[in-house]
Amino acid sequence: MTERSKKTDPDWQLQHYASVGKDYGNKHFTQADSEFTSWILEQIAAVNRAANTLAEVGAGTCVFASLLGKQLEVDQKVTCYEPVAALLEAASKYENVDATCGGALEFAAHATSNHFDLIYTKDTAHHFAKEALDEIHDGICDKLVSGGRYAMVVRTPPNHDSVPVGKIASKKWPSLYTSLNDLLQSMRRVSGWQEIEFTRWEKYVSTSAVEWLDGIKRRDTWSVFSALTPEETEGTVVELQEQFDGDEWFPFLHQYDVAIFEKA
Ligand SMILES: C[S@@+](CC[C@H](N)C(=O)[O-])C[C@H]1O[C@@H](n2cnc3c(N)ncnc32)[C@H](O)[C@@H]1O
Numbered sequence: 001m002t003e004r005s006k007k008t009d010p011d012w013q014l015q016h017y018a019s020v021g022k023d024y025g026n027k028h029f030t031q032a033d034s035e036f037t038s039w040i041l042e043q044i045a046a047v048n049r050a051a052n053t054l055a056e057v058g059a060g061t062c063v064f065a066s067l068l069g070k071q072l073e074v075d076q077k078v079t080c081y082e083p084v085a086a087l088l089e090a091a092s093k094y095e096n097v098d099a100t101c102g103g104a105l106e107f108a109a110h111a112t113s114n115h116f117d118l119i120y121t122k123d124t125a126h127h128f129a130k131e132a133l134d135e136i137h138d139g140i141c142d143k144l145v146s147g148g149r150y151a152m153v154v155r156t157p158p159n160h161d162s163v164p165v166g167k168i169a170s171k172k173w174p175s176l177y178t179s180l181n182d183l184l185q186s187m188r189r190v191s192g193w194q195e196i197e198f199t200r201w202e203k204y205v206s207t208s209a210v211e212w213l214d215g216i217k218r219r220d221t222w223s224v225f226s227a228l229t230p231e232e233t234e235g236t237v238v239e240l241q242e243q244f245d246g247d248e249w250f251p252f253l254h255q256y257d258v259a260i261f262e263k264a
């Protein structure tokens with residue numbers, strides 16, 4: 001194993017995304033035309049409305065990057081780094097995206113220095129290996145222009161009262177992913193930028209209970225469900241069916257912890 005690969009995230013996480021592949025863009029909360037997408041794009045766009053050079057690290061199918069580029073009316077392609085080749089197959093349909101197959105460490109090592117007005121990660125930073133955080137954050141800071149901003153947008157770990165992932169997934173979450181605390185501590189160690197804001201973004205979106213449960217059963221939405229055994233999945237579905245109590249729709253709480261840093 002090379003020094004670099006030792007620092008990347010566990011295989012099962014990348015395998016989860018590889019197995020969903022280019023269809024990931026049709027899954028829950030990745031559809032281009034949805035209330036959630038409009039809301040999250042507006043939140044990210046507001047981080048730097050004057051941005052003309054954009055990059056997303058861990059861009060998945062690149063759908064959000066493409067839409068954000070259009071929303072901010074940038075005249076350059078949006079730079080996307082994504083380590084899972086199967087997801088990037090979907091990116092070929094977005095003409096305003098320049099996609100590279102590589103993770104955050106590759107972005108830190110190879111993207112252009114002093115170039116971006118806005119770099120963001122959405123639903124991705126929790127996958128960064130703890131050992132790699134300082135290298136990743138030093139690299140991201142290096143890629144920003146002076147006055148450029150990095151927005152880390154990461155889901156708040158679900159608990160029983162918020163997003164219905166069930167007790168088992170909720171309990172496993174902290175052992176599966178890099179914590180917000182580790183991410184923040186690493187970002188705060190970088191001397192070239194300063195913290196502008198640490199906040200929480202929240203929005204309820206009415207969501208189909210059947211679709212949410214189907215995604216859990218198929219393990220093709222959130223990676224946490226790929227970490228459950230078949231028995232745990234079954235138990236989770238039974239638990240959530242009881243919780244929904246026959247409701248067809250439920251208010252899904254999209255809850256993000258967000259840290260914004262600006263380069264000096
Ligand atoms: C939940 S998906 C989010 C994808 C995209 N940002 C979106 O919102 O649709 C998490 C993404 O992080 C990527 N990822 C995992 N480890 C990564 C790493 N070390 N560097 C960059 N991306 C990574 C996965 O391949 C996956 O595409």
